[in-house]
Amino acid sequence: MNHIQGSLKITNLHKITDEAEAKEAMLSCKSSLQKLVLIWKDNVSVAEEVLRGLKPHHQLKELRIVDYSGATFPQWLSHDVTKLQKLELVGCQSCCNLPKIGQLPDLKLLHLKKMSNIRSLDQNFCGVISTSTGCFHSLESLVLHDMTELQEWNGLEDNIMPSLRELKIVNCPKLKSLPFFLYQFTSLVDLQIEECISLSSIPKLPSSLESLTIGNCNLLKNKCQDGGEHWSNIKEIRDVFVDGVKMPTTPAEHISSRNAENHNTSLQGFQYVIQGVVSAFGRLF
Numbered sequence: 001m002n003h004i005q006g007s008l009k010i011t012n013l014h015k016i017t018d019e020a021e022a023k024e025a026m027l028s029c030k031s032s033l034q035k036l037v038l039i040w041k042d043n044v045s046v047a048e049e050v051l052r053g054l055k056p057h058h059q060l061k062e063l064r065i066v067d068y069s070g071a072t073f074p075q076w077l078s079h080d081v082t083k084l085q086k087l088e089l090v091g092c093q094s095c096c097n098l099p100k101i102g103q104l105p106d107l108k109l110l111h112l113k114k115m116s117n118i119r120s121l122d123q124n125f126c127g128v129i130s131t132s133t134g135c136f137h138s139l140e141s142l143v144l145h146d147m148t149e150l151q152e153w154n155g156l157e158d159n160i161m162p163s164l165r166e167l168k169i170v171n172c173p174k175l176k177s178l179p180f181f182l183y184q185f186t187s188l189v190d191l192q193i194e195e196c197i198s199l200s201s202i203p204k205l206p207s208s209l210e211s212l213t214i215g216n217c218n219l220l221k222n223k224c225q226d227g228g229e230h231w232s233n234i235k236e237i238r239d240v241f242v243d244g245v246k247m248p249t250t251p252a253e254h255i256s257s258r259n260a261e262n263h264n265t266s267l268q269g270f271q272y273v274i275q276g277v278v279s280a281f282g283r284l285f
Contacts, residue, residue: 002029002031003032004033005034007034007037008030011039013039019050020053021050022050022051022052028055028056030056031057035061035062035064036060036062037063037064037066038063038064039066040068042069043094047069047094048072048074051065051070051073052076055074055076056081059083060081061086062084063077063081063088064090065088065089065090068091070094070095071094071095071096073098078100078127082104085107085138086107086108087101087104087107087109087111089115090113090114093116094117095115095117095118098112098118098125099125100125100127103127105137107139108138108139109139110136110139110143111145112145114145116148116149118147118149120150120154123154126160134162135161137159140164142161142164142166142168143166144169144170145171148172148174149174160184160185162186163187165188165190166190167185167188167192168191169196170192170195171194171195175198176200177200178193178201182204182205183206185206186207187206188205188206189208189209190211191205191211192212193212193214193215193217194214194216195215195217197218200220201223201230202233203233205234205237210238212237212239212241213241214241214242214243221242224240234247237251
């Protein structure tokens with residue numbers, strides 16, 4: 001089946017006994033495979049060996065790993081699948097560290113869900129050595145969902161996720177703050193924060209942001225109302241919804257348009273004054 005194309009889903013991987021048996025699938029030889037889904041159902045001690053043996057071809061575009069019970073991810077996920085565009089890690093409850101995937105050049109969508117042992121997103125996750133290298137250059141969508149132990153997000157400040165357009169954070173009850181460098185996500189247009197009950201502040205946001213949704217975040221609710229502590233951070237965003245209610249924001253382009261109208265009105269008034277003065281001098285002479 002080395003010429004198989006399209007998508008391949010492999011379930012019941014908890015029944016595989018070791019790396020050698022996993023290698024019999026010969027996934028690295030299936031160069032036309034575009035999408036791969038790997039699903040476990042029970043916790044097994046050999047999960048790390050099995051996933052190591054399931055290394056796909058380097059041209060794989062999409063990868064979804066479900067209920068993997070290993071504590072770490074194999075190196076091939078960080079270095080070898082260089083054409084990967086979409087990665088979903090779901091229910092990997094035993095993982096304490098995320099794979100170093102920040103240097104995957106084509107990665108556009110990253111969804112992390114039900115990874116209850118992850119406590120931070122940090123420099124190791126970015127997989128970078130210096131600020132000049134940067135990370136996640138092509139990433140457009142990042143979703144953090146049901147990350148119940150996630151407490152902090154920190155890392156390098158420069159050249160992080162320059163293409164990110166969508167950021168969605170849902171049910172991260174221990175997350176206390178968003179990264180202070182969020183304003184450097186200069187392509188971000190949609191930010192959704194829901195069920196983050198410990199989140200108490202919003203940092204400076206990028207001017208590119210068009211939509212902000214906040215739901216069931218009680219510590220933020222009053223601060224994001226008109227006149228609240230964080231109102232100055234969000235008042236110029238086009239669409240802001242707090243618990244389903246649209247806030248009376250004034251988008252920056254409206255302010256600019258209004259200023260331009262006022263400027264034009266002032267110029268017209270000035271022109272009328274000049275014309276009046278000229279007419280007066282004409283009558284005198």
